Amino acid sequence: MNGVITIVAGVLRRPDGAILLVRKKGTVWFMLPGGKREATEHDLETLRRELAEELGFRNVSINGLLGRFDAPAANEPGCCVAACVYSVAVTDEPTPLAEIAELVWVHPARPEWASLAIAPLVAGPLHAVMSGAQFG
Numbered sequence: 001m002n003g004v005i006t007i008v009a010g011v012l013r014r015p016d017g018a019i020l021l022v023r024k025k026g027t028v029w030f031m032l033p034g035g036k037r038e039a040t041e042h043d044l045e046t047l048r049r050e051l052a053e054e055l056g057f058r059n060v061s062i063n064g065l066l067g068r069f070d071a072p073a074a075n076e077p078g079c080c081v082a083a084c085v086y087s088v089a090v091t092d093e094p095t096p097l098a099e100i101a102e103l104v105w106v107h108p109a110r111p112e113w114a115s116l117a118i119a120p121l122v123a124g125p126l127h128a129v130m131s132g133a134q135f136g
Helices: 043-055 111-115 120-130
Strands: 003-012 017-022 034-036 060-072 080-088 100-106
Touching: 003 043, 003 120, 017 043, 017 120, 043 060, 043 080, 043 100, 043 111, 060 120, 080 120, 100 120
Parallel strands: 003 080
Antiparallel strands: 003 034, 017 100, 060 080
């Protein structure tokens, strides 16, 4: 591996269990919303900022840490992503902004999501959610 990219990401779930995934412009991979920390930010500050910039969310409640997950980076060949992933609740509807080209709500228990190009990082958090992991 050429390097490690450290990010913060959020699992946003609707009441029906569907999870929000996003695709950045110029890419094919769907991933969890989030991004890289700025110099002095902590995880929660980063996640709130990224959700506002990328999806227009203003009312964000972070329910707890889902876990730390490592995976091959989807858009940077030869790199690895190290992500702190949080369970997040929002009251707004998402709007693709900034570098987000597309968003989709997927239900991990339904087969239609299997046809999407899913970033390698998504498997760990989805497995934790589907197994009923406790947050925090």
